[in-house]
Amino acid sequence: MDFQLNEEHLGAQEMVRDFVQKEIGPIIKEQDRKQEMADFILPRMGELGILGINLPVRYGGQGFDYITLGLVCEELEVMDSTLRVVMSVHMGLNSMAILQWGTEEQKQQFLVPQAKGEKVASFGLTEPGAGSDVAGMTSTARKDGDEYVLNGEKMWISLATKSDHALIVARTDNEVDPHEGLSAFIVELDRDGITTGDIHGKMGVRAGSTGWIAMQDVRVPEFNRLGEEGEGFKIAMSCLDNGRYTVGAGATGLIRASLEASINYANDRKAFGREIGKFQLVQQKIAYMVQWYEAARLLYLKAGWLKNQGKRNTKETSLAKWFATDMSFQAASEAIQVHGAYGYSDEYDVERYLRNSKGAVIYEGTSEVHQLMQAGYALGYREDGELRKELPAYDAEYWQAEA
Amino acid sequence: MKIVVAVKQVPDSAAKVSVENGEVSWGDAPLVINPWDEFAVEAALLLTEEHGGDVVAVSLGDEDSKEALKHALAMGCSEAILISDPSLQNADTQAVAHALAAAIQKVGDVDMAVFGKQAIDGDNAVTPVQVARVLGWPALTLTSKISELDADAKTLKVERSIEEGRQIVEGKLPAVMSVVKDFGEPRYPSFMGIRKASKAEIPVWSAADLGADVPAAVVSWPEMSNPQAREVSNEIIEGGSPEEIAATLADKIIEEGVV
Numbered sequence: 001m002d003f004q005l006n007e008e009h010l011g012a013q014e015m016v017r018d019f020v021q022k023e024i025g026p027i028i029k030e031q032d033r034k035q036e037m038a039d040f041i042l043p044r045m046g047e048l049g050i051l052g053i054n055l056p057v058r059y060g061g062q063g064f065d066y067i068t069l070g071l072v073c074e075e076l077e078v079m080d081s082t083l084r085v086v087m088s089v090h091m092g093l094n095s096m097a098i099l100q101w102g103t104e105e106q107k108q109q110f111l112v113p114q115a116k117g118e119k120v121a122s123f124g125l126t127e128p129g130a131g132s133d134v135a136g137m138t139s140t141a142r143k144d145g146d147e148y149v150l151n152g153e154k155m156w157i158s159l160a161t162k163s164d165h166a167l168i169v170a171r172t173d174n175e176v177d178p179h180e181g182l183s184a185f186i187v188e189l190d191r192d193g194i195t196t197g198d199i200h201g202k203m204g205v206r207a208g209s210t211g212w213i214a215m216q217d218v219r220v221p222e223f224n225r226l227g228e229e230g231e232g233f234k235i236a237m238s239c240l241d242n243g244r245y246t247v248g249a250g251a252t253g254l255i256r257a258s259l260e261a262s263i264n265y266a267n268d269r270k271a272f273g274r275e276i277g278k279f280q281l282v283q284q285k286i287a288y289m290v291q292w293y294e295a296a297r298l299l300y301l302k303a304g305w306l307k308n309q310g311k312r313n314t315k316e317t318s319l320a321k322w323f324a325t326d327m328s329f330q331a332a333s334e335a336i337q338v339h340g341a342y343g344y345s346d347e348y349d350v351e352r353y354l355r356n357s358k359g360a361v362i363y364e365g366t367s368e369v370h371q372l373m374q375a376g377y378a379l380g381y382r383e384d385g386e387l388r389k390e391l392p393a394y395d396a397e398y399w400q401a402e403a
Numbered sequence: 404m405k406i407v408v409a410v411k412q413v414p415d416s417a418a419k420v421s422v423e424n425g426e427v428s429w430g431d432a433p434l435v436i437n438p439w440d441e442f443a444v445e446a447a448l449l450l451t452e453e454h455g456g457d458v459v460a461v462s463l464g465d466e467d468s469k470e471a472l473k474h475a476l477a478m479g480c481s482e483a484i485l486i487s488d489p490s491l492q493n494a495d496t497q498a499v500a501h502a503l504a505a506a507i508q509k510v511g512d513v514d515m516a517v518f519g520k521q522a523i524d525g526d527n528a529v530t531p532v533q534v535a536r537v538l539g540w541p542a543l544t545l546t547s548k549i550s551e552l553d554a555d556a557k558t559l560k561v562e563r564s565i566e567e568g569r570q571i572v573e574g575k576l577p578a579v580m581s582v583v584k585d586f587g588e589p590r591y592p593s594f595m596g597i598r599k600a601s602k603a604e605i606p607v608w609s610a611a612d613l614g615a616d617v618p619a620a621v622v623s624w625p626e627m628s629n630p631q632a633r634e635v636s637n638e639i640i641e642g643g644s645p646e647e648i649a650a651t652l653a654d655k656i657i658e659e660g661v662v
């Protein structure tokens with residue numbers, strides 16, 4: 001057992017912390033108010049290598065491990081959830097799926113530009129009529145010669161209007177069990193028949209982009225199909241194993257942000273002649289935030305460690321995501337309480353933390369879905385079958401070699 | 404071009420520095436690369452990016468100083484060297500300058516030695532000039548820009564940011580240069596650089612390795628104390644319109660003799 005982070009981990013963490021403090025800190029409030037994602041963010045994250053952090057150097061990435069991905073997500077979300085959302089969809093839900101399921105040719109064509117940050121990636125699973133019930137989706141992909149023709153609408157898609165490639169899941173077969181009839185496609189969003197738009201009026205992640213992708217007779221070559229026909233549900237679930245990891249790690253950062261803000265305020269604000277941090281009821285809130293932070297961090301680091309080892313981690317990742325997101329909502333709420341009326345205004349960051357935290361309790365499996373999963377494992381109702389292709393274990397030598 | 408950049412490990416600028424029992428303390432604040440030295444590293448890297456060559460980072464200090472060197476490596480320096488020796492424990496700036504100058508000579512064929520404007524711990528701001536003196540090189544301090552550099556003819560023209568304004572200075576290489584902020588915002592360490600730095604074995608040169616005569620310290624610090632606490636008072640200026648408040652404020656400022 002070794003709890004020590006290595007120099008690479010610490011260096012990457014510090015670099016990302018420095019980046020967000022210098023470049024995002026000064027503008028985040030304004031972007032959140034304007035409900036706009038700043039244009040420079042995605043290219044800058046690409047240029048700095050963040051968008052390819054844990055992908056092998058041979059595919060244009062930076063060659064760091066899965067734990068580093070978690071640490072990076074934590075640092076990003078200490079600043080704002082929208083930055084971590086980028087990693088959840090671009091890396092967790094899309095790029096890592098290509099690494100896991102893609103052919104060598106697909107990796108060259110799609111993964112390399114994504115890892116370099118030249119192309120931004122998103123993930124289209126949810127539809128207006130189907131969220132938790134993935135197999136209830138109605139988007140279709142009809143085979144026509146050596147192409148597929150896609151129709152349908154994807155809703156609540158992060159970076160819908162900002163990304164270049166989307167991993168879209170659609171129904172290829174109506175005759176079989178709904179879970180067996182889905183397939184996954186990498187779709188370039190400049191193809192004919194695609195329209196995208198942003199959703200406004202969200203409660204949180206306002207400095208980010210969430211939207212929809214509508215597909216009308218969109219022709220996609222067979223080459224773009226990820227995995228085999230009918231494998232879409234399994235692929236989507238494996239994507240979530242990685243997306244949820246980034247969400248859990250990020251929510252851990254949000255707990256830290258709430259904790260740090262509360263400590264600063266409690267040391268500063270005076271009531272009844274002393275700092276409010278001297279009151280035991282305020283201390284209790286701080287103590288709980290410390291507990292939530294430390295526990296959430298251990299849970300995501302364990303999931304990251306399992307990924308490094310190449311071990312299946314659906315159960316551990318689900319637990320890390322569920323716990324961290326629920327606690328990040330609670331921590332932000334308590335942080336507002338510590339701040340009193342000031343916490344209720346956007347002069348302080350904590351109200352933004354609360355608004356941002358709620359989304360992650362809903363996406364990538366609602367907390368209810370994670371409860372069902374955890375109970376399912378515990379009661380023996382649920383078991384993870386082997387996948388045709390597993391996420392590759394982190395092998396430093398392979399990851400860091402040029403080719 | 405071969406450039407040596409000198410970096411120092413110092414307490415973080417956010418640290419609360421105080422004197423306790425006659426000793427300077429920064430509590431448990433982390434040690435970081437001197438912020439001014441990050442500008443020096445940036446300047447050195449920009450120069451080699453334009454004119455070709457390598458940047459060697461050098462630090463004098465204990466094992467902790469390897470962190471500052473690793474930061475410099477992660478930013479893009481190609482080599483790092485630590486100068487460490489028990490005899491340098493209480494070195495003053497002159498002794499440090501002799502050791503650094505000897506190291507620069509040992510590196511060999513150096514065209515330029517780049518320093519930050521000053522270190523935020525001692526705030527002496529004399530090491531670059533002292534190093535120049537020992538080496539017999541021109542000292543181009545407080546440089547904000549290199550307007551011309553001819554690596555073959557070994558000449559350069561720089562702009563200095565001084566209190567009175569901007570000064571254009573011509574010099575010859577090899578030279579010692581200290582840089583100010585205007586040179587350019589320091590880059591973040593790159594991920595590849597972070598990996599390189601984490602794997603780097605940093606050589607340690609002792610005073611004997613340097614083969615130089617490092618003079619004994621001539622400056623000592625017989626007494627240190629905290630600065631006197633300043634009395635501060637606040638006053639909120641009330642008034643109807645912003646114009647009225649501004650007029651009252653202006654009167655106050657004149658009355659207090661601030662302007």
Ligand SMILES: Cc1cc2nc3c(=O)[nH]c(=O)nc-3n(C[C@H](O)[C@H](O)[C@H](O)COP(=O)(O)OP(=O)(O)OC[C@H]3O[C@@H](n4cnc5c(N)ncnc54)[C@H](O)[C@@H]3O)c2cc1C
Nearest residue numbers: 123124125126130131132156157158359362363364366368
């Ligand atoms: C900010 C944001 C970003 C998003 N980004 C993406 C994205 O990039 N890509 C993407 O594909 N999707 C994205 N989503 C969609 C998200 O994944 C879905 O909202 C989520 O899966 C829940 O689906 P739903 O909203 O349709 O809710 P529903 O599934 O309709 O759920 C409604 C409620 O019913 C409960 N419920 C449902 N089924 C059960 C059950 N079996 N047992 C108990 N309770 C149940 C749920 O827990 C929830 O409380 C995003 C959502 C948000 C808010």
